[in-house]
Amino acid sequence: MAERSFAEEVKKLRLGAGEVFHGEGILAVTKALLESGVNYVAGYQGAPISHLMDVLADAQDILSEHGIRFENSASEATAAATLAASVNYPLRGAVTFKATVGTNVASDALANLASGGVTGGALVIVGEDYGEGSSIMQERSHAFAMKSQIWLLDPRPNLPSIVQAVKDGFDLSEASHTPVMLQLRIRACHVHGQFVAADNRRPTHTIAEAMEQPQRDVSRIVLPPASFAHEQEKVHERWPAALRFITERGLNEFFAEDADDVGIVVQGGCYNTLVRALQVCNLADAYGNSQIPLYVMNVAYPLVNDELLRFCSGKRAVLLVEEGQPNFVEQNIASVLRQADSVTQLHGKDLLPVAGEYTTAVVLKGLRSFLRTYERLPASATPVRKTIPLVAATTEPALPIDANVHGRPPGFCTGCPERPIFTAMKLVERELGEHHVSADIGCHLFSILPPFNLGNTTMGYGLGAAGAAALNVPAGKRAISVMGDGGFWHNGLTSGIANAVFNKSDNLTIVVDNSYTSATGGQDILSSKALNPTRSTNHAIEQAVRGVGVQWVQTVRRTYDLKTMVSTLREALTTTVKGPKVLIAQSECMLNLQRREKPKVRQAIANGKRVVRERFGIDADTCTGDHSCIRLSGCPSLSVKPNPDPLRTDPVATVLDSCVGCGLCGEVSHAAVLCPSFYRAQIVSNPSRWDRLRQRVRQAVIGRLQARDAQRRARYAF
Numbered sequence: 001m002a003e004r005s006f007a008e009e010v011k012k013l014r015l016g017a018g019e020v021f022h023g024e025g026i027l028a029v030t031k032a033l034l035e036s037g038v039n040y041v042a043g044y045q046g047a048p049i050s051h052l053m054d055v056l057a058d059a060q061d062i063l064s065e066h067g068i069r070f071e072n073s074a075s076e077a078t079a080a081a082t083l084a085a086s087v088n089y090p091l092r093g094a095v096t097f098k099a100t101v102g103t104n105v106a107s108d109a110l111a112n113l114a115s116g117g118v119t120g121g122a123l124v125i126v127g128e129d130y131g132e133g134s135s136i137m138q139e140r141s142h143a144f145a146m147k148s149q150i151w152l153l154d155p156r157p158n159l160p161s162i163v164q165a166v167k168d169g170f171d172l173s174e175a176s177h178t179p180v181m182l183q184l185r186i187r188a189c190h191v192h193g194q195f196v197a198a199d200n201r202r203p204t205h206t207i208a209e210a211m212e213q214p215q216r217d218v219s220r221i222v223l224p225p226a227s228f229a230h231e232q233e234k235v236h237e238r239w240p241a242a243l244r245f246i247t248e249r250g251l252n253e254f255f256a257e258d259a260d261d262v263g264i265v266v267q268g269g270c271y272n273t274l275v276r277a278l279q280v281c282n283l284a285d286a287y288g289n290s291q292i293p294l295y296v297m298n299v300a301y302p303l304v305n306d307e308l309l310r311f312c313s314g315k316r317a318v319l320l321v322e323e324g325q326p327n328f329v330e331q332n333i334a335s336v337l338r339q340a341d342s343v344t345q346l347h348g349k350d351l352l353p354v355a356g357e358y359t360t361a362v363v364l365k366g367l368r369s370f371l372r373t374y375e376r377l378p379a380s381a382t383p384v385r386k387t388i389p390l391v392a393a394t395t396e397p398a399l400p401i402d403a404n405v406h407g408r409p410p411g412f413c414t415g416c417p418e419r420p421i422f423t424a425m426k427l428v429e430r431e432l433g434e435h436h437v438s439a440d441i442g443c444h445l446f447s448i449l450p451p452f453n454l455g456n457t458t459m460g461y462g463l464g465a466a467g468a469a470a471l472n473v474p475a476g477k478r479a480i481s482v483m484g485d486g487g488f489w490h491n492g493l494t495s496g497i498a499n500a501v502f503n504k505s506d507n508l509t510i511v512v513d514n515s516y517t518s519a520t521g522g523q524d525i526l527s528s529k530a531l532n533p534t535r536s537t538n539h540a541i542e543q544a545v546r547g548v549g550v551q552w553v554q555t556v557r558r559t560y561d562l563k564t565m566v567s568t569l570r571e572a573l574t575t576t577v578k579g580p581k582v583l584i585a586q587s588e589c590m591l592n593l594q595r596r597e598k599p600k601v602r603q604a605i606a607n608g609k610r611v612v613r614e615r616f617g618i619d620a621d622t623c624t625g626d627h628s629c630i631r632l633s634g635c636p637s638l639s640v641k642p643n644p645d646p647l648r649t650d651p652v653a654t655v656l657d658s659c660v661g662c663g664l665c666g667e668v669s670h671a672a673v674l675c676p677s678f679y680r681a682q683i684v685s686n687p688s689r690w691d692r693l694r695q696r697v698r699q700a701v702i703g704r705l706q707a708r709d710a711q712r713r714a715r716y717a718f
Helices: 009-014 025-035 050-058 060-065 076-082 101-105 107-116 141-148 159-176 186-190 207-212 226-249 268-280 305-312 328-339 360-373 419-432 443-448 485-502 541-547 562-574 590-606 664-672 689-715
Strands: 020-024 040-043 069-072 093-099 122-128 151-153 180-185 192-196 253-255 262-267 294-297 299-301 317-321 345-347 437-439 480-484 508-513 552-556 581-586 611-618 638-641 652-655 678-685
Touching (some): 009 025, 009 050, 009 060, 020 025, 025 159, 025 180, 025 192, 040 050, 040 076, 050 060, 060 069, 076 093, 076 101, 076 107, 101 107, 101 122, 107 141, 107 226, 122 159, 141 151, 141 299, 141 328, 151 159, 159 180, 159 192, 180 186, 180 268, 262 268, 262 328, 262 360, 268 317, 268 360, 294 305, 305 328, 317 360, 328 345, 419 443, 419 664, 443 480, 485 508, 485 541, 508 562, 541 552, 541 581, 590 611, 664 678
Parallel strands (some): 040 069, 040 093, 151 180, 262 294, 317 345, 480 508, 508 581, 552 581
Antiparallel strands (some): 020 192, 151 299, 253 294, 611 652, 611 678, 638 652
């Protein structure tokens, strides 16, 4: 069950020539793949382009009609290796994953692919998750493209440009026998717009034909002496072929080329931001018509020297808008201008920030500095606005934001089944002391933040156990590593568990099994409990772990059972059994559970059926204000409110309406002993006659008890 369904949107993929496609950028990429005659598509989930996999999963019937093979790959390396089908055959293939972590995982396969080259078009669609919207380390795909000489496309973020980039990418790949990267930022993936569709194309050469007529070319395999020839071929054949194609096809764009003696060179992906900044300076209109010459590099690598020198000819200076660091493009342009003895001044990171996302405000500041330097900023670009004060001016300085707004670190969702795992770890920590915790990529990484504060390192997806490999000597404590079920199948089984068996580790690995790759959108994996019509699921992690030789394996099938979680964790850390220990903690992702169950509940209520929902609450008169429920849970549905007792000043805990009824907060109170201030309530929709009768009896009994209590209070009142 993916985070988002495209069942309705995929119908647009059937649009034919001349029809207008309206929709989201990532859906337009899928349409472009169909129009390009792609043979196969593979990939690994990951923002910001994970929806491409979801779109393809919902478009199985359309893919089947066109003979297209689609795979949810076990990892980015698996996806990249799939492109081997394009090495010997004229088969067009595309793979997708998040950069730069995805390209890091896939680097071995991509490097070999780029070395031997391809016959059919090979397109690698990477999500450049850069800037404040990113969840990964701040690196650039550009470095990998340069290292392996894979051509890198960075199209302007509008649907026509993105669609054309997909088609050009396949053509460029085939013209130069080189794989091509297509880089899409978050905003490009989710931008909305329109383009004129073309007919979907069936592949001219099918996968079945390739299988029935196998081709073999030893010169394409990366073995000496062929591997030495590949380097020469890249430089003397593929690179010139790519430059010819880029120039002849006009992949890079010139706007208002001769309008002024200063100009701007910009990465295609930053074009919208730059145009908006020019609009603010009254140097461009809403349609992108600029008064300043622009050279838009829709191909970020390789740099086309002739085009660059043509643009710079006769200009006093150019500003380069290059997002991210290191400044690869700036260094390249500086080298080209110097070797050509150009007098054009180059500005880039001297006026724009060296690192960080290039938002409109950031670009605008650098742009204004550049334009002022060369006297090209109109007087009307910085208008003086008259303001009418609504209140009397005050001399008191404004307080910093952290003085008014409390910091709230990211954390687990309400009712998340992973929260009790780390609650149990904190409780066991009270008994056995702190342990080294090797964390992993996934939702469970939120455990490093308050209120749990667990986790010493994280090294990559599925590398939690490997991250603790060195900490494996006789000691009074065992190191703990954590990985999710997605990370387990991605990389953890071999790099972590099997490695621990081989090296006779005595540490503990906790596998968080919530049935999905939840952090990337809730897609199914091998161990998912859901029945997937196109994938094989329900393969137990415990069997896989035992299959590689782990002897001590325990499975907790309900993580909300906190006492069982604590006792099993304690046993794993104190047992005298030698060898790696694996604890599998199971419970379904609450988000996916709610997505599935809430529509059913709403429909049942609408149909007049009796529906019972459980919620928890706190009796404010009983609550002592200890707040252990919050400290050991951190659930977003838990908050505080003023104490109703005038003699007590500590605020009491309260449960908000977002509660999903998991019950963890009550269990963790007072060190996992049910707190008497918690109560469980049942909300009954469409109650039966028996429900109504029982409620009337309850109200009558409670009413009489309340009346008697009121009389007793009145008797002793002063």
